[in-house]
Amino acid sequence: MPSRMISHAFKAYPLNHPHKYLDLNSIKELPESHEWTSASDEHPVVKVPNVKSVPIIDLNNKNAMDLIGHACKKWGVFQLINHNICKSLLEDVELEGKRLFSLPMQQKLKAARSPDGAAGYGVARISSFFTKLLWSEGFTVIGSPLEHARQLWPYDFQNFCDTIEAYQNQMKKLAEKLMWLMLGSLGITKEDVKWANNKGESEEGCAALQLNSYPACPDPDRAMGLAPHTDSTALTILHQSNISGLQVLREGCGWVTVPPHPGALVIHVGDLLHILSNGLYINVRHRAVVNRTQHRFSLAYLYGPPADVKISPLTKLVDHFHPPLYRPITWSEYLGTKAKHFDNALTSVRVCAPRNGFVDTNDNNSVKVG
């Protein structure tokens, strides 16, 4: 039976071996369990200006739609300024996140994500695809944060809930606006998308909020904050605070650092927009690296269509010369597919090889070792 909520997407894919939780803040030497070899990544880190940097787009620019479309085709990522999200809200949510991660481990584990669940405290789900552990911890909110917040702060959960809910509301509006700009640039309007005005859908269905914490690391060059991945979303809005760590893969060049730009939010094209656009938009591959001295915090708003609506390449973008590359799939099903196949999830949904004969650069069959 299709699930109406993304929080149920992993029911059939429980994580069998939840990792032991180390308090990364107190570790003075990188344990072998967290030692990643640089040989496991074939892409170099490239420096700006050797390669252009990720585009910065002003939402107030009258050409914003075209600039966004161009960035989605060339990069699959851009930084957005003048997005209208209150600076104080961004600061508040960052503070609440830091308050959460600074709790003692025993307390955080009271809100631990269950093996078959999507929400709560824990390591990133993709961790299970690697033999080495990530230098990070996360907290995922889907719908209301209340249940978990009560477990974390039995007498003091209101502030956290209010801030998270205010942030979710603002992000939802921005995500919707961005999605229509991204699709608008391809000539797609709301009339072309059946589920666009489906107001009856459960609020829980269309977003997750991921709080990421990357403590300072004694040996950052051999550790990995968040392993390379694409987001299983239509789009992601990332607030990366003022500490660098996000890198995006520019095909043919290598890893490009996305420097924190004051007030900017980073927008990623996810796998679902890649599917909807019939491959025209790049689902950007990215990762988070860590540093020796600063504790980094980031906040990702992972946005998608209603969880149980089948999405597929949009009819207007498909013709005899551009056959649909992917079969219809719901967001919920796609999350399950990702939980099973990780980097090969898109290939498993593909029905037709791209006309240029190239394979999807985000798919590979290599064994992940970390």
Ligand SMILES: C=C1C[C@]23C[C@@]1(O)CC[C@H]2[C@@]12CCC[C@@](C)(C(=O)O1)[C@H]2[C@@H]3C(=O)O
């Ligand atoms: C909607 C979702 C996307 C996500 C899995 C999740 O159910 C909630 C957490 C998301 C996240 C955030 C960190 C990176 C990531 C790969 C992960 O392990 O959990 C993404 C997942 C994703 O985009 O596939």
Ligand SMILES: O=C(O)CCC(=O)C(=O)O
């Ligand atoms: O911390 C970052 O910069 C990246 C986070 C991320 O990729 C995610 O939450 O999906």
Ligand SMILES: [Fe+2]
């Ligand atoms: Fe991501």
